[in-house]
Amino acid sequence: MSIVTRAAVGRPGAKAWEITELQLDEPRAHEVRVKIMAAGLCHSDDHVIKAANPGRMMFVGGHEGSGIVESAGPDVTRVSEGDRVVLSYIPACGVCRPCSTGHSSMCVKGLNAGTGMFEDGTWRFHEDGTDVGGFCTLGTFSQYAVVSEYSVVPLRIDFQDIPWEVLCLTGCGVPTGWGSSVYAGGVQVGDAVVIFGAGGVGSNAVQGARFAGAQHVVVVDPVEFKREMATTVFGATQAFATAQEAHDYVNAVTWGQLADKVILTPDVVTEEMLNAAVQMTGKGGKVQVTALGHMGENNMTFRAGALITYHRQVRGALAGDSNLMYDIPKLLSLYKTGQLKLDELVTRKYALDEINQGYQDMNDGKNIRGVIIHEH
Numbered sequence: 001m002s003i004v005t006r007a008a009v010g011r012p013g014a015k016a017w018e019i020t021e022l023q024l025d026e027p028r029a030h031e032v033r034v035k036i037m038a039a040g041l042c043h044s045d046d047h048v049i050k051a052a053n054p055g056r057m058m059f060v061g062g063h064e065g066s067g068i069v070e071s072a073g074p075d076v077t078r079v080s081e082g083d084r085v086v087l088s089y090i091p092a093c094g095v096c097r098p099c100s101t102g103h104s105s106m107c108v109k110g111l112n113a114g115t116g117m118f119e120d121g122t123w124r125f126h127e128d129g130t131d132v133g134g135f136c137t138l139g140t141f142s143q144y145a146v147v148s149e150y151s152v153v154p155l156r157i158d159f160q161d162i163p164w165e166v167l168c169l170t171g172c173g174v175p176t177g178w179g180s181s182v183y184a185g186g187v188q189v190g191d192a193v194v195i196f197g198a199g200g201v202g203s204n205a206v207q208g209a210r211f212a213g214a215q216h217v218v219v220v221d222p223v224e225f226k227r228e229m230a231t232t233v234f235g236a237t238q239a240f241a242t243a244q245e246a247h248d249y250v251n252a253v254t255w256g257q258l259a260d261k262v263i264l265t266p267d268v269v270t271e272e273m274l275n276a277a278v279q280m281t282g283k284g285g286k287v288q289v290t291a292l293g294h295m296g297e298n299n300m301t302f303r304a305g306a307l308i309t310y311h312r313q314v315r316g317a318l319a320g321d322s323n324l325m326y327d328i329p330k331l332l333s334l335y336k337t338g339q340l341k342l343d344e345l346v347t348r349k350y351a352l353d354e355i356n357q358g359y360q361d362m363n364d365g366k367n368i369r370g371v372i373i374h375e376h
Contacts, residue, residue: 001026002023002024002025002026002126003023003024003144004021004023004024005021005022005024005125005142005143005144005145006021006022006142006352007019007020007022007060007125007139007142007143007352008061008062008141008142008352008355008372009022009058009059009060009061009132009141010048010049010058010059010061012057012058014049015049015050016049016356017061017141017355017356017359019352019353019355020127022060022125022126022127023126024124024125024126024142024144024145024146025123025124025126025146026071026073026146027071027073027076027124027146028073028118028120028122029074029075029076030073030074030076030149030150031072031073031076031118031124031146031147031148031149032069032070032071032076032079032146032147032149032152033069033070033071033072033145033146034065034067034068034069034070034085034087034144034145034146034147035067035068035069035143035376036062036065036067036087036140036143036144036145037065037066037067037068037164037373037374038065038066038067038163038164038167038168038371038372038373038374039062039064039065039140039141039168039371040062040064040065040140040169040172040200040369040370040371040372041350041355041358041359041362041369041370041371041372042063042064042172042200043199043200043201043267043291043292043362044063044135044172044292045061045063045135045141046359046362046363047268047292048061048135049061057115057131057132057133058127058130058132059116059132059133059134059135059139060116060125060132060133060134060135060139060141060142060145061139061140061141062134062135062138062139062140062141062142062372063087063089063135063136063138063140063171063172064087064089064140064168064171064172064173065086065087065140065145065168065171066084066085066086066087066164066167066168066171067084067085067087067164068082068084069081069082069083069085069152070144072149076149077149078149078150078152079149079152079154083152083154083155084154084155084159084160084167085152085153085154085155086152086153086155086167086168086170086328087138087140087145087147087151087153087168087171088151088152088153088171088324088325088328089113089136089138089151089171089172089319090104090105090106090107090110090113090136090151090318090319090324091107091109091148091150091151092104092107092109092323093107093108093109093150094150094325096108096109102323103321104323104324105317105318105319105320105323105324106318107150109148109150110136110137112133112137113135113137115133116132116133116134116135116136116137116138116139117133117137118137118148119148124145124146125139125142125145134147136151138151140168140372141352141355141372143375143376153171153325153328153329155167155329155332156329156332158336159329159332159336162332162335163343164373165349165373166335166342166343166345166346167332168371169200169342169345169346169369169371170328170331170332170342171324171328172319173200173201173204173345173369174204174342174345175204175319175324175327175328175331176201176204176290176319176320177200177201177203177204177205177206177207177208177265177290177320178208178211178320178322178327178331179208179317179319179320179321179322179327180201180205180208180265180288180290180317180320181193181195181205181206181208181209181211181212181214181263181288181320182208182212182320183317183320183321183322184288184290184315184317184320185205185209185261185263185286185288186261186286187209187212187213187214187260187261188213188260189214189215190213190214190215191209191212191213191214191215191216191260191261192215192216192218192250192253192257192258192259192260192261192282193209193214193216193217193218193259193260193261193262193263194218194219194220194246194259194261194262194263194277194280195217195218195219195220195262196220196221196243196262196263196264196265196266196273196277197220197221197264197265197266197267197291198219198221198223198227198229198230198234198236198265198368199221199265199266199267199362199367199369200368200369201265201290201291202221202226202230202263202265202266203226203229203230203233203234203345203368204234204345205263205265205290205320206219206234206235206236207234207235207341209235209261209263210234210235211339211340214261216238216250216253216254217235217236217237217238218236218237218238218239218240218246218249218250218259219231219238219239219240219246220239220240220241220242220243220245220246221239221241221266222241222242222365224241225365225366226365226368227239227240227241229344229368233341233344234341234344243273243276243277243280244276246280247276247280250280254282257282258280258283258285259280259281259282259285260281260282260284260286261281261285261286261287261288262277262278262280262281262285262287262288263287263290264277264287264288264289264290264291265290265291266291268291268292268293269289269291269292269293270293271298274287274289274300274302274314275301275302278302278306278307278312278314279306281310282310283310283311283312284310284311284312285310285312285313286312286314286315287312287314288315288316288317289315289316290316290320300314345369346368346370346371347361347366347369347370348361348366348367348371349370349372350370350371350372351372351373351375352372352374352375355372358370
């Protein structure tokens with residue numbers, strides 16, 4: 001039996017979220033229905049809705065979420081009804097080639113992330129008979145969602161008192177930023193690291209770099225509030241408004257060797273930024289690209305010699321190469337022991353009806369991370 005849920009949807013051609021009611025089907029085999037308690041406002045959803053592709057189907061936004069399992073379909077083994085869970089925007093089946101080789105951030109079960117269609121070719125959200133997808137096959141901007149059991153991470157008993165708004169951020173922004181430094185970036189003790197962008201992902205890249213033992217953690221962000229948070233709360237050693245200022249500083253403190261790692265976690269990656277990152281990277285260094293560019297635009301153009309002569313690397317990574325089934329509990333353990341700051345990421349909480357204001361605040365640089373608190 002289906003239920004009715006309130007959700008924020010993106011319609012073809014629209015550039016703002018619309019609140020509407022949808023029908024939500026019962027979970028099928030290996031699926032669960034989750035009562036969503038909190039959802040993070042991430043740039044990725046904003047990128048998708050602002051693309052305003054007329055050919056795109058209607059979708060429910062949201063890929064960071066936390067909540068309670070309300071019901072389970074047949075053959076579900078990972079969680080039970082009543083479990084508190086974090087929703088992972090990348091599923092982890094545990095048996096495909098990427099999962100079995102330690103790269104669950106590329107699990108093959110995530111093949112329909114862009115449409116929200118389930119593996120059997122069907123949908124769970126509907127509006128007056130029209131199928132509606134959930135972003136990353138989740139749709140956490142809905143009060144309720146049916147998701148694959150492979151997209152839920154059950155919480156240990158000692159995590160039960162963690163606030164919903166903190167939990168939801170560990171489904172994407174926290175492990176993506178952390179992993180961009182610790183895993184994909186490969187930050188080592190004594191490194192000089194530059195991080196472009198100090199929002200919900202970049203703040204965690206800062207924490208990851210410091211935890212990995214970097215000597216210099218330099219932030220580049222045009223927003224003064226974010227630079228201040230990076231240095232006073234999250235552990236950056238310096239912060240600058242422009243890439244040139246950061247370049248000059250790193251050149252000075254490394255005696256001309258430049259940065260070992262440059263990590264790109266801004267709202268939008270541009271060609272100018274990428275070239276600045278390459279030029280700021282020293283011999284044998286790495287540029288880690290985590291953020292997206294504007295859809296439909298090329299933003300990686302540079303001379304091959306800039307890589308070859310200095311043995312530089314430029315690479316991308318989804319979720320910062322994190323394995324979310326393993327890393328979400330690990331990061332929550334660090335939070336519980338006071339070694340990882342997560343409360344400070346939540347600048348403001350919003351009701352679902354305030355979602356467009358939340359994204360406006362994000363784009364105006366007012367928030368590290370805004371969070372939707374669902375009303376039930």
